[in-house]
Amino acid sequence: MTQAAVIEPRSGVLLTERQLASLQSAAAIHLTFNLTLACPLKCAHCIVEAGPGLRHTTMPVDVARHYAGQMPDLYEYGIRLVSFTGGEPLLAREQLEILSAAAAAAGMTCGVVTAAHWAVSEHVAARVLDGLPGIQIWDISIDAYHEPYVGIERVRTAYQTAKARGREAVLRFAHHEPMTERDRELKAFMLSFAEESEICAQKVRSVGRASDLPILNSTDDSTFAKPCLTKGLVIRYDGSMAPCCISLVEERRHPFQFGDARSRPLTEIHADYMAHPLLQMLRVIGFGPVMQWLEEAGVSRESLGPMPEDVCDFCPKIVTNPQWAEYLAQRASSPENRLKVGILARNFLNEPGMLQRAVKEFQDQGKQIEGFELAARLANHGADPAEEDRGCASR
Numbered sequence: 274m275t276q277a278a279v280i281e282p283r284s285g286v287l288l289t290e291r292q293l294a295s296l297q298s299a300a301a302i303h304l305t306f307n308l309t310l311a312c313p314l315k316c317a318h319c320i321v322e323a324g325p326g327l328r329h330t331t332m333p334v335d336v337a338r339h340y341a342g343q344m345p346d347l348y349e350y351g352i353r354l355v356s357f358t359g360g361e362p363l364l365a366r367e368q369l370e371i372l373s374a375a376a377a378a379a380g381m382t383c384g385v386v387t388a389a390h391w392a393v394s395e396h397v398a399a400r401v402l403d404g405l406p407g408i409q410i411w412d413i414s415i416d417a418y419h420e421p422y423v424g425i426e427r428v429r430t431a432y433q434t435a436k437a438r439g440r441e442a443v444l445r446f447a448h449h450e451p452m453t454e455r456d457r458e459l460k461a462f463m464l465s466f467a468e469e470s471e472i473c474a475q476k477v478r479s480v481g482r483a484s485d486l487p488i489l490n491s492t493d494d495s496t497f498a499k500p501c502l503t504k505g506l507v508i509r510y511d512g513s514m515a516p517c518c519i520s521l522v523e524e525r526r527h528p529f530q531f532g533d534a535r536s537r538p539l540t541e542i543h544a545d546y547m548a549h550p551l552l553q554m555l556r557v558i559g560f561g562p563v564m565q566w567l568e569e570a571g572v573s574r575e576s577l578g579p580m581p582e583d584v585c586d587f588c589p590k591i592v593t594n595p596q597w598a599e600y601l602a603q604r605a606s607s608p609e610n611r612l613k614v615g616i617l618a619r620n621f622l623n624e625p626g627m628l629q630r631a632v633k634e635f636q637d638q639g640k641q642i643e644g645f646e647l648a649a650r651l652a653n654h655g656a657d658p659a660e661e662d663r664g665c666a667s668r
């Protein structure tokens with residue numbers, strides 16, 4: 274199966290196969306903590322519906338300490354990048370300090386996504402940055418929906434102060450598609466002090482508070498061939514988890530459940546995440562087989578309504594239906610499918626973990642499975658796709 278041309282969801286750039294694989298690989302080394310849904314702002318496009326009245330959602334400090342104690346294990350396991358989001362993560366200041374200091378001490382790079390309400394002056398912004406020495410990457414949000422709450426001058430102050438203190442600053446710009454006049458003005462404002470490469474643009478999503486925004490529909494079947502581009506597992510403030518920081522970030526009805534992060538080692542959870550048959554199938558193949566399985570179960574494409582252009586607009590239509598999610602997760606868990614997806618993840622994303630886990634499990638159970646010999650040979654042969662033939666038809 275061949276994948277459709279894939280556009281990077283933030284920059285809008287058409288990706289080569291190598292760039293696509295590199296983007297997809299982020300999930301293997303990246304972990305996000307959503308610290309709170311509290312936020313001094315109440316933006317009309319907020320995908321997690323954050324706001325000032327949600328302080329009760331904030332991750333308790335002792336839970337943050339519990340996660341912080343696991344940072345050396347996470348580094349050893351392979352996590353290299355830890356992100357903090359919310360809400361406004363700087364409202365959970367103590368938790369942010371504890372977690373980022375522990376992650377940085379363990380050797381990981383830390384990033385935070387913030388609306389920069391705190392950058393009231395250079396002096397105050399410098400104090401905030403100096404108080405969080407473990408955070409190297411500062412993602413500063415700017416768009417037409419933040420503007421009524423945080424003047425764009427504060428964005429510039431936060432950006433310039435971060436740069437002056439040797440940190441990496443990224444301007445996270447949510448825009449309409451096509452861009453409005455104000456979107457274009459904001460982009461020009463950013464370009465007056467930042468490089469184009471420092472602007473991380475993404476379209477405003479019809480999720481959360483903006484769920485009534487129109488969705489761009491596809492004119493063909495290409496959506497099915499696009500892969501899930503999750504940047505990795507999200508640990509929420511309450512110990513629950515999300516498979517991505519996009520359309521399912523605050524959604525509870527999905528099949529990607531890994532228990533309670535407060536009572537399981539994070540390394541174990543992440544290993545389960547990277548071996549989840551349905552999720553990994555969506556990452557390496559896309560939604561084509563999923564749609565085919567649904568059709569075999571009597572669900573017509575027409576009954577799903579117009580097909581969105583963006584796979585993250587399509588995904589919730591499928592995975593938030595409990596019956597469909599259970600059926601799909603079950604089919605994806607068949608031994609043959611686990612081996613096939615495991616081989617693809619190993620060969621295309623350089624992620625051998627799922628395959629190695631499946632091979633060991635089936636070996637221990639003495640199961641006879643078609644294609645097992647090839648799978649076992651690949652699983653025992655490390656992770657370099659160049660070493661072996663690709664093993665499966667191209668994606």
Ligand code: SF4
Pocket residue numbers: 312313314315316318319320321322323324359360361388414419
């Ligand atoms: S979009 Fe960001 S800044 Fe705005 S309410 Fe949501 S979390 Fe807060």
Ligand code: SF4
Pocket residue numbers: 500501502503504516517518519520521555584585586588589
């Ligand atoms: S919404 Fe679905 S397809 Fe998009 S990143 Fe999340 S899990 Fe993947």
